[in-house]
Amino acid sequence: MPSVARLVPPVSARVPAAAGRVALDGGRVDAALGGGLALAGCHEIYGPAATALALMLALASARSGPILWLADPRQDDGRLYGAGLAELGGDPGRVWLVNTAGVGGAALPMLRAAAEAQRCAALACLVIEAGSASAVDLTVTRRLQLAAAAYGVFTLLLRAGPPKPSAVLTRWQARAAPARRLAGNAPGPPRLALTLERQRGGPADLYLELEWDRDRRRFLPATAFAQRAIPIGAAFGRHAAPVGHMPAVALGRAPRPASGIRAA
């Protein structure tokens, strides 16, 4: 019975991320991004799995130092849960939550705090939970991007709802993807469905599914795991052998009307 480890391509076969970048799928998307997601930049994430992707990227960046999380107290998806962060492979004590609620205007204190934090290169990652704040406009995102590039602070901008114009390096839509099934029809490790919607000066409209490898703090492409169709409710042995390879469609067009893939 082949184990999961053998289904994952050996690390040497994966293209390693260039210096100062995070590897995503170790393949085509990384190549389209120029060797991985640039750490010295501001990236915009929206969608139901935005929190998860931000945490995973911060952990995958393998930078030391705290993760500064500018929290939006008005968002209604619960609070960050320490035990869950530990289950993602991170040290929850590294996450510093900053609450800017009630200090003057709505989004302004958060943006000022973000500007302060972007000057501190000792941070592993800066996460700005901007929600649906209308103050985060083209000018603000341009400023965030310029500061992130100048000081090298990995900046993630989490937003709610449909995208608005922005000048960030990349924009991602993050949704949850069905996970591998473990024994007893249990959901396996977290899997995300990402769409690279925009990239400044690079190809965009790329879709990929990634699985989070908690123990090594890295992403694995979902294509590395072959999966067979599982009738709901049926019990299976854990890490069941694939019956007839049916690789998941992992790369290609985004499932929305797109202008087409530009050449990488």
Place this chain on the structure above:
Amino acid sequence: MLVANDRGRQIIRACCPAAAAEGLHPGLALADARAVLPGVRVAPHDPAGDAACLDWLADGATRWSPMVAAAPPHGLLIDISGCAHLFGGEASLVADVLTRLHRLGFTASHALAATPAAAMALARFGQPRIADLPLAALSDQEPVQIALRRAGLKRVGEVAKLPRAAVAARFGEALLAALDALTEAAPQPLDPRLPVAEIVAQQRFAQPIATTDAVRATLEKLLLRSAVQMGARGVGGRLFALALYRADGHVAHVAVETAEPQRDSAVLLRLFDERIAALNDPLDPGFGYDLVRLAVPVTHALDETQLGLEGGQLAETQLAELVDRLTARLGRGRIRRLARADTHIPEQASFDLPLASSAPSAWLTPAPGEPPARPIRLFDPPQPIEVLAEVPDGPPRRFRWRRQVHDVTAHEGPERIAAEWWRRKDGAGLTRDYWRVEAADGRRFWLFRHGLYDREPGPPRWYLHGLFA
């Protein structure tokens, strides 16, 4: 004339000299006063406002000495030991105090004495010597004053000449204590309104300064001077209090706190910039500040250091500075870290504590190869949902959350978490059965059934407690 309501009657609390000359006095009913002076102007008495005004004056009085105490209802005590020479002697200090008070529209009487109580009594009764004070200075209780008068005593000096034991026996210990307070027999420390700082730097201006640039330049100078003082003592400040004394008596306070002892003027100047930018009411210089004082009330040991060659120390310094700047901008306790509590109840197992006052806690490392057992976002309180299950105590098949129906395609559970009956007085509490489920669209949720069928009271209810990655 100020009046207040007292048991249904309007009673005079204070009146102006003109009214007093007509025979009106505090304690008189308003109706009686109107009979004497029909055209008298009346305003309600506001004790809280009076107290606030006195506090404001006391604040302004810190320009003469750091040891200032308010003595309600209408007294100010200033300890000028060692301060008078800064103003050219006691006489010119007193003149300065009286001129400023007069400019603000206050009438004041003053006295200098060795003890606060003596100074208060002398100022109140307008006598030059303690011995000449009337008996009212010793006790404001009518029976005691009558008893003293019956004994043939008229002045404080006469009481002081009597044997102490006899005074205590006839008029009580309280009288003796009051007598000691007037003389120097008992030490009476002032209770200063503000903590007195060891390190103070200040700058006076003959011509008040009103521009932001001038204030900033002064602040920089004061920071440098205080840095020299702190360097000589081998300490760094944790709290820096800037007081800007306006020529009209108002005092503006701006304070910054640092996480680590600090005396670098450039860093501190930046913190002050942040703090002033974040003020709710911007500094209003009015006619300008004529005194700027920087005090460092909280200090810690700080040796001259050299930056380490390795990057670790540099990173820590940068982080400490970031925390300081954010604290100056947002206020204390705004930067928090996730901490762990030793309990099985999920919503109590993880919470956030202020970064400054907490140490990182040890987290359990998950078993390798297993999927996450805890969500990354937790709802507190859990959100009620409607659940359809195949069998009553089986896994959920379908649930409705936020008006949306989710079909469960994969699940794991139950993970049974009992209530902490040993912590509850009634020993009760419902058991929770947690399920990790995945919906058809791939989202993963943490659900629980609150209560067991048949064994625990009431039909169990379902809740959504968290969202997985």
